[in-house]
Amino acid sequence: MTEMTSETYHPAVLEPAIREFWETERLHRADRGDGETYYCLSMFPYPSGKLHMGHMRNYTICDVMSRYQIMRGRRVLQPMGWDAFGLPAENAAMANGVPPAEWTRANIRHMRGQLQSLGFAIDWEREIATCNPDYYRWNQWFFLQLLERGIAYQKTGTVNWDPVDQTVLANEQVLDGRGWRTGALVEKREIPMYYLRITDYAQELLDSLDQLDGWPDRVRAMQANWIGRSEGAEIAFACTDQVIKVFTTRPDTLMGATFMAVAAEHPLACRAAESNPELAAFIRECQKGGVSEADIATQEKLGMDTGLTATHPLTGEQIPVWIANYVLMGYGEGAIMAVPAHDERDFEFARKYDLPIRQVIALPEGQAYDDRRWHESYAAKDGTLVDSGPYTGLSCADGFAAIVADLEKKGAGKARVQFRLRDWGISRQRYWGCPIPIIHCQDCGAVPVPEEDLPVVLPEDLVPDGAGNPLKRCEAFLNVPCPKCGKPARRETDTMDTFVDSSWYFLRYTCPDNDRAMVDERTAEWMPVDQYIGGIEHAILHLLYARFWTRLMRDQGLVSVDEPFARLLTQGMVLAETFYREDENGRRTWFNPAEVEVQRDAKGGVVSAVRVEDGQPVIPGGVEKMAKSKNNGVDPQALVDQYGADTVRLFSMFAAPPEQSLEWSEAGVEGSWRFLRRLWNGVQRHAAQGVVTDVLEVRKLDDNGLALRRLLHETIAKVTDDFGRRLTFNTAIAAVMECCNGLARFEPSATNDRALVQECWTALVRLIAPVTPHLSEALWRKLGADGSVFDAGWPAVDESALARQTVTLVVQVNGKVRGRIEAAPGSEQELVEGLARAEPNVARFIADKTIRKVIVVPDKLVNIVAA
C-alpha cells in the first residue's frame, strides 16, 4: 500500500489503489453492516456513449449523500443501471449501420468504466439494464395484469406523420413543422394505441402531493398544474338530431354564450364535412402541423362556420356551431361553448370572425366594457351577473350553482370535475423498445400473450433505416400462432414508451436477481427511496408516471408504499461559456472553451478571447447549457485523467448549490486542485512530526488554541447541518476551507497544541470525506488510524468548545452601520445601549439629534433611531 502513504499527492496512482482497497473490503455492498437502511438513488442514465457533466454532477451529489449516511452508520443502497431503450440508439443505427443493441451495450461498457473511475460507492452487484429481457419481461407481465384489470386499454391517438418516409415522428423529430430527415410537411394522423388509465388516479396523485414535504415546492406545483383539476359543468346543446356535449369551468357565464366551437376531429365536424367540401378542406388544413401543446398554443386561431346551429339549453336561442383549431379533441369533450365576453381565446376568435360578444358579468365600479380590446378583468370570477335573465344580480358563485341546478332539472347538464391530465399513451411505433405482448388474430382479435410465453424477446440484430419500424419486416418475429385458436397470427410491433421502463426500475434494484417475480420481500425493506436525485427536466412526466406506476403495483399487492420517493432533489444544469466566429453569411462556428484563451484587463474583466491554435479572435457567446450544438461540452473524463476524481468531484460540489445551475470553469477546477494539495501537505507535515498519542487537555490551551478549537467545532456543526439538512454542499466545503485556513495560521508551541492539531485534522479529513473519498481515505491512514475512514463515524460537536467570552454587536444609527461594540454574550439591553451610545463614531452621529427609539437584537445589533 505504498501508493496510499506517498509523501506527495499523486491522485493518478493513489485513487486506483484506494478503489482496490474498497473493492477488497466490499465496502459498497448495500447489505454490509446492520444499521438502519438508507436508499439513495440517482435517475439512471441513458447510455448515450460517454458520461457528460450532467451525469457527473448528478452522481456526485448522490455519492456525497450516500457516503455521509454511511459515515452516520446507515446501511446504504446506492445502485446504478441503464435506461437502455430509446430513440438515440435508432438514430445511431441509421448513421452507422450498427444494430441498436450492439451500440447500446458498447456504450454501457464504456460508461460503467467511467463511473467506476469516479469512486462512487455504488453496489455494482445490483446493476440493471432495461433492454435486457430479464428486466423488460416484467414490463410485459405487468402490462398483461393491467389489461386484465382494465387499466390498460386501446383507443386511437394522434401522432406526427411523415408522408414521405411513411413513418411516425417523435416531437423531437419535427423541426419547424417538417420531418427532420425528409423535410416534408408533417401531418397529424390517428392510429390505434394502448393507454393506461392514469386519469383514474388523478385525484389521488393530486391529493398526496401535500404529503410529499420532502419534495421541492416548485415540483409539486408543476405536478398539480399538470394534473389540472377544474370544477365546472358538462352541458348538452341540441344540434339537429344529435347532442353536443361541452365541459366548461364557467357555467355562470352560460347566458353569454354566443356560439359553439368543436375540434376538427369532432364527430360533428366530420359529419358536417361529408356534405361540404369547403369544410372538409378546412379540416384537412387543421391536420397540418405538429401535435405538441406548444405548437397548438402558438398557432394562429382559425375557424370555419359549419352552417349548423345549436339550441341554447336555457334560452332556446339558436347559436352558430364553428370548427376551431384551438379546441382540442383530447381535452374535455372536444367542444366548447364560447363566451367571448369573458374568455380571452373566445374573445380573440369572435373578434376575428365578427361573432357577437355579450357581456354577462359586471365590471368593477368605473370600468366600462370595451368589446374592441380584451382586458384581464373580463375573466374575473368574483363579479355580479348582469343581463342574465333570472340569474341577473347573483354573484358568479351563486350563478354557477343556480344555473347548474336548472340544467340538471332539464336534464341538460350537471356539475363535473375535469382533469387536464390525459391517459398515458404507451405505444410507440419503434423498434428499440420493450415489445407489447399482444398477438393479432384475424378471428380472435387482439389476444394477450400467455404468461408462460413471456418474455416476448426483441430480436437484437435489426437495423432501423428511417422508413418505419423494422419489426414490421421481420418475419421471424411477426409470425406466431394465435394463442386462442392456433391459426397463423401476427405479433404487435409497437413497443412501449421508455417511461414505462423508468417507472419502476428503482423497485427492481432491491431484488435484481429474482427471476420468478417482479419484486419480492426485500423491496419492502428498502422502499420508499429515502433520497432521489435527478434533473428538473423530469419534474413532471417521469416523476408522475413513477408515482402512478407505484400505485398500480400497490393495488396489485406488489408493494406496500403509496409514494416511491420520500425526498427529492432536482439538480440544476451544467453550463459553460461559448465562443464563436461568424462567416459572411452569418453562419456561426463554435469553439470549445478548451481551445480558447481569454484576455483580461487590469481589474480582471474579460476584454477579448482568441483561439489558441491560430491566435485569431473569437466572440464570447455567453454562458449556455453544455450542448453539442454550441460545442461547449467539457469532458469529465479528461479532467479526471488530469486532476483525479476527487478534484473534479470537489469542484462540481463547490461551484454552486445542487439545485442551481452550475457554470463550469477550468480555473475553478484548478482552485479545487490547489486546495486538495494544501490539505494533503498540511496533514503530511503534521504526520511527519510523529503521530500524536497524547490526549488533548483543553484547560491548557491558550486563547489562540481555544479560538481554533471553537472554529473547528463551529465547522463541524455547520458541515453537519449543510450535509444533513440544507443539502448545500458548496457552503459545507467553504466552511471546511475556512477552518483549514485557520488551522494553517495556527502555530503549535506545546505538545498539547499538537494534540489540538491532531483533533482538527482527524475531524476535517472526515468532514470532507463524502466529497473527496480517495484523498480522505489516504489521509486517514497518515493520521495513524486503522481501517476505512468510512467506518470511522462522523465527528461530534463539543458544545463546550463553542462558548465565547465576548460577542461583537453592530451599532446602527437610523439603519446605517456606524460602529461596532464588544460585550459579554447575553448582556442586558441597558448596558449594550450605553456602550453603543458611547462608541465614538456613533456618538458623532447622534450628537445633535434627539433619540426617538433604540432597538436591540440580543448579541447581534443595536439600532438607534434619532432625528
Added chain:
RNA sequence: GCCGGGGUGGCGGAACUGGUAGACGCGCCGGACUCAAAAUCCGGUUCUGGCAACAGAGUGCGGGUUCGAUUCCCGCCCCCGGCACCA
C-alpha cells in the same frame, strides 16, 4: 401561448427565521522565493471620493410596508427549464 424557476463585485457564489451585503473560491493587482519562469507562500481587491479615519452609492428596473428589505407586497424588464413520441 401556458406552467415553473432565476437575476447580488471583473466571474462562480454566500448572507438559513426581516438584522453587519459580498463568506469561500476564481480572476486581477502588489510583494517574497528564483538567474528566470512555473509552482508555492504573504498582502490587497464592490464602486466613487479621500493619505487615512471615514463618507456617499450599491443586490435587474419602478413603487410600497418597516426602526431596518438581497429577504415581504404591487407593477414591469430580461434569461432559463417543461409542455404529454428526447430522455
